[in-house]
Amino acid sequence: GIQVEQSPPDLILQEGANSTLRCNFSDSVNNLQWFHQNPWGQLINLFYIPSGTKQNGRLSATTVATERYSLLYISSSQTTDSGVYFCAVKNDKIIFGKGTRLHILP
Amino acid sequence: DAGVTQSPTHLIKTRGQHVTLRCSPISGHKSVSWYQQVLGQGPQFIFQYYEKEERGRGNFPDRFSARQFPNYSSELNVNALLLGDSALYLCASSQGARTGELFFGEGSRLTVL
Numbered sequence: 432g433i434q435v436e437q438s439p440p441d442l443i444l445q446e447g448a449n450s451t452l453r454c455n456f457s458d459s460v461n462n463l464q465w466f467h468q469n470p471w472g473q474l475i476n477l478f479y480i481p482s483g484t485k486q487n488g489r490l491s492a493t494t495v496a497t498e499r500y501s502l503l504y505i506s507s508s509q510t511t512d513s514g515v516y517f518c519a520v521k522n523d524k525i526i527f528g529k530g531t532r533l534h535i536l537p
Numbered sequence: 538d539a540g541v542t543q544s545p546t547h548l549i550k551t552r553g554q555h556v557t558l559r560c561s562p563i564s565g566h567k568s569v570s571w572y573q574q575v576l577g578q579g580p581q582f583i584f585q586y587y588e589k590e591e592r593g594r595g596n597f598p599d600r601f602s603a604r605q606f607p608n609y610s611s612e613l614n615v616n617a618l619l620l621g622d623s624a625l626y627l628c629a630s631s632q633g634a635r636t637g638e639l640f641f642g643e644g645s646r647l648t649v650l
Contacts, residue, residue: 461636472574472625472644479638517579519639524593525570525629527579 433458435520437528444508445536452503452531454518462521463494465503467514468530474517477503508535539564541630541642549648550618558613558645562630568592568637569611571603572627574644580627586611587634615647623649 434457444450454463465477478485478492480501485492489509494501505512515530542561550556562569568587572580585593586605600616609630615622625644631637 462639464639466641472627472646474580474627474629474641476638476640481636519580521635524595525572525582525585525639527572527581529579 433522433526435526435528437531441532443534448508450505452516454501456499456520460520460522463501464519465492466517510535510537541640543628543642543645547646551650554618556615558626560628561610566630566632567609568631568634570629571613574625592634618649620649
């Protein structure tokens with residue numbers, strides 16, 4: 432089945448720094464989404480981005496479907512950005528990566 | 538509009554018991570999918586249903602089953618509970634079966650003693 436790899440697994444940054452999270456996938460996909468999981472476990476939708484580039488405030492994402500990767504950019508990080516970021520893809524099944532755990536220090 | 542709702546939010550069971558988890562999708566969404574998330578890992582796909590038919594199944598034993606009702610709500614059933622079934626169970630809804638953005642509920646946290 433399709434493999435989804437996220438990198439880095441952990442990232443510690445100072446408040447105000449920028450970060451780039453990567454999601455690689457091993458086969459063509461119909462969907463790709465980025466989520467932020469809050470401390471209570473809720474998955475918060477960030478981007479639905481099977482291809483192309485989108486921006487929402489300090490966050491932006493780019494998916495290059497032909498090269499099978501997606502990037503999530505976080506600019507001017509805030510402590511509230513801390514948490515786990517997941518990408519999820521779908522072809523015949525919905526597969527999540529293992530996530531990137533982001534720690535933003537004040 | 539209400540988002541995806543799941544019940545119960547928390548429950549405790551003992552080994553060997555049975556559990557039923559419930560999910561109501563966003564109004565107008567016809568697809569529901571279920572996931573298991575154990576501590577420290579990403580969600581693992583269990584089932585997807587669309588228009589009351591199973592459209593996908595993950596690598597889970599037959600103790601796990603699900604169904605979707607005519608109003609598009611869904612139940613996940615787990616029989617003969619094991620300690621390893623302790624996890625956060627997440628439900629997501631989407632408009633379509635193959636494409637469409639997933640929206641998640643807050644989850645049902647199951648503890649098996």
